[in-house]
Amino acid sequence: MYRYDEYDHRILAERVEQFRDQVGRRIAGDISEDEFKPLRLMNGLYLQLHAYMLRVAIPYGMLSSTQLRKLAYIARRFDKGYGHFTTRQNIQYHWIKLEQAPDILGELAEVEMHAIQTSGNCVRNTTADQFAGVAFDEIEDPRVWCEIVRQWSTFHPEFSFLPRKFKIAITGSPHDRAALCVHDIGLRMHRDAAGEIGFEVMVGGGQGRTPMLAETIRPFLPKQYLLSYLEAILRVYNQLGRRDNIHKARIKILVGAVGAAEFARLVEAEWQASRNEDLELPAAEFERIHAHFALPPYEALPAETPAFHAKRFENREFARWVRTNVSRHKQPGYAIVTVSLKPEGGVPGDASDRQMEAMADIAERFSFGEVRVTHEQNLVLAHVKEADLYELWRNLGFFDLAAANAGLITDIIACPGLDYCSLANARSIPVSQAIGRRFADPERQARIGELKIKISGCINACGHHHVGHIGILGVDKKGEEFYQITLGGSADETAALGDIVGPAFAYDRVVDAVDTIVDTYLGIRIEGERFLDTYRRVGLQPFKERLYGAR
Amino acid sequence: MTQEIVTANRLRDGAVVYLAPEGYWSERLADAVVVEGEVAAAELLGTAEAAVKAQIVVAPYRADVTLESGLPVPRTTKERIRSRGPSIHPELGKQAEGQPA
Structure with missing residues (x-):
């Protein structure tokens, strides 16, 4: 794991004291909420339904046991005894008091953690394949590059006020476990014809109200140019991205408007004009960071146990x-x-x-x-x-941690939804719980096979519903919760956005609808097919007929 | 005519609070002042704005309620959850402190 140097520790300590001072001034009335809000957001502190919410960064999802113990301590001492791991590989606490937030950041700093880059229109926490460094099909460990991107992007003065937030994901494996195609930038490491390792650079993916899959603007970028090339992308975005309309401010809208080919040309022109050796990492610095990700001292064991x-x-x-x-x-x-x-x-x-x-x-x-x-x-x-x-x-x-369901129908992604989130239109968690209970039988789950359900409580799509094999989106109809279902989404290397199956279902009808979809699939699947395979073969129609045919 | 209350989050801890008589803020919806009509509701929100300036609450707004047995009841799922706590955790939030639904 990456370890902080003296400089990193000092920055964090100063940051905690700055925030303590800002909170003190806010409570004393020296600064207004309008002045304070951007400051608290820069420290991951949101105001939600029942309390403040603190989102803590977990860079590319990596935690030491010491850090995890600190997260447990914070849950017990400052929250109500639990935390929520998110689709951004971070953790959120939902019952935080403003006056205690500086102390929490102080506790986090002790274990080299913070809430920087978990909010605001900056480059957010870079995410990665959770099997980084150990996947049998991996070409190179992406965490080294995630850490390099982290160090380059943190407090980057030019990119601290982008048109909108900016998310980068990296994988070093051909099988995409990091949902690259729904990130502002997705980076896939692979080898070129000469055997050199570089990045396929994909830009303009994202979910929300305008879901788009990222498009490749450079099939192969030699590794040493990563930072200068990222800088060129961000410069083009910073200049041309829209700031007049929050719903049109993400890079996907820009890429969609000018087209991927033109966007690639703009980036290339910027890159040729601005690239310089300062952004090429010296070999010694690369090696220093790389050494932090050395694999643990494995024993030499036989292949079979x-x-x-x-x-x-x-x-x-x-x-x-x-x-x-x-x-x-x-x-x-x-x-x-x-x-x-x-x-x-x-x-x-x-x-x-x-x-x-x-x-x-x-x-x-x-x-x-x-x-x-x-x-x-x-x-x-x-x-x-x-x-x-x-x-x-x-x-x-x-400890109730042995559920045998990874990748199965009850391994559901759900955002916090209306139970906690002030942006949500409908609850997500109770829907996931009800589906979990309906499909609890392990034999039935095994029979259904790989099936990813993803639920969001609003169109912002934190629950990744657009790329769920079955996606569920909560909507508000005159104060009542309804759920729109999409089918056929996928977040892996065969990425696709789901298709809306038809009119939304009421809260108490949504689990039955999922059951009908699963039943339909089981009835028409061909031997060896997963849900997604069947859907891609037959399309929406059979599901539509079963769900709405009787109407 | 629609009945309304004014609600906000308390600055120091973010707790859901309701504007009660005499400009006090209560964690209990039952204590909220219920008004009818645009003029009264706007006036109530005006009182709340003073509490914003006094660093007591953040982001106050008007919310519709209905009166049942003389007590205000939220009209939307969102306000119901704010007044009670997360629907998935009956042991947490205001609902755990014995407050009416």
């Missing part, structure tokens, strides 16, 4: 969990474990202080003291010995 396979035969529940929540690791004898934060009836992404502390302990015991947050609101232990999997699974079970 007979005791692990024996346990799978002995214990069906364990076998089921292994099938869904354990992924292939590049190191022989090791595995990647997805820890589901979607237990039956639970709140997607929520973890109690006790669960966070348990995860910190478990990570220390089984995975070199490191935990990752996924954009699908789960946690990952990236370095578990296959021989330890059974014991790990038992330990997770003690």
Whole structure:
């Protein structure tokens, strides 16, 4: 993991004291809410339905056990005993008091954490593949580049007041687990014909009220030019992006308006004019950052672990969990474990202080003291010995963390929705809980196979509904909650935006509608098809007929 | 005629509060002053603006209610959740403190 130097520590300490002073002046009445609001937002502090909400940055989703324990402590001491992991790989606390916020930032600074770049029209926390560094199909570890982007973008004076917020995601694997296509910039590392590693640069993706998939503006950018090329993109956006209308201010609108080819030309022209050696990282600095992401000291193990396979035969529940929540690791004898934060009836992404502390302990015991947050609101232990999997699974079970559903229908993304969020039109969480209960039967979930449901409580789409295999969007109809359903969205390397299936469903009808969709799929799927495959083969019509035919 | 109250979040802790008689702010919806008509509602919001200037509350606004057994009841899901707490956590928020729905 990246560790702060003296300079980083000093910046954070100063920042905490600045914010303490700003809060003090606000409470004393020396500054108005209009003056204070941008200052608190720059420190991740929002005002929501029941209290202030603090969004804490988790750069590219990486946490040490020490940091996770601090997050647990904050949940217990300053919140109501829990936190919510988000689709941005961050954590939010929903019951924060303004007067305590500086103390919380002080606590975070002790473990090299903060809430910078979690709000405002700046380059936000860069997100990454949660299997970074360990995926068997990976070409290069994207975290090194995420950290480089973080250091370049934090407090970047030219890009602190962009037309709108700006999100970058990076992956080093061909299989996209980081939803690149719905980011302002998606960076995919791959090799060119000569075997050199570089980035495919995709620009202009995003969800919200105008969903768009990012388009490739440069198929291959040699690695050393990343920062100067990003700077060129941001300069073009900063100059030409719209500032007159918040709904048209994201880079996707600009790319859509001028076209990807013209946008690429503008970026290329800016890049040729402005690039200079100052933005080419010296090899020594790259190596310094790279060293922070050295893989842990793995043991040399045989590729097969007979005791692990024996346990799978002995214990069906364990076998089921292994099938869904354990992924292939590049190191022989090791595995990647997805820890589901979607237990039956639970709140997607929520973890109690006790669960966070348990995860910190478990990570220390089984995975070199490191935990990752996924954009699908789960946690990952990236370095578990296959021989330890059974014991790990038992330990997770003690803390309600052993749900065997990663990638299945109950592994739902849900934004906080109207239960917490002042932007929301409808609740998301109770809908996800109801779907979770309806499909709780593990046999049925296994039969349905991979199916990603994503729920947002408003058109801002924090719950990624546009790219859900089944997407659910909460809307307000005269004070009543309704839900619009989309089908066929996808956030991976075959990215697609979902198609609206028809008129919205009332709150108490939405779970039945999902059930009907699943039932329709099971009835028409061909052997070996996943939901998305079937949908792509047959389209909306069969689902429409079943859902609305009787009307 | 529509009945209205004025609500806001308290500056120091963000708690949901309602404008009560004599310019006090209460965490209980039951304490809220209920008014009818544009003139009365605008006047009530004016009182709230003074509390903004005094660093007591943030972002006050008018919300529609209906009166049931003499007590104000929110008309939208959003205001119902604000007055009670998250629907998914009956053990948290105002609802946990025994406040009426």
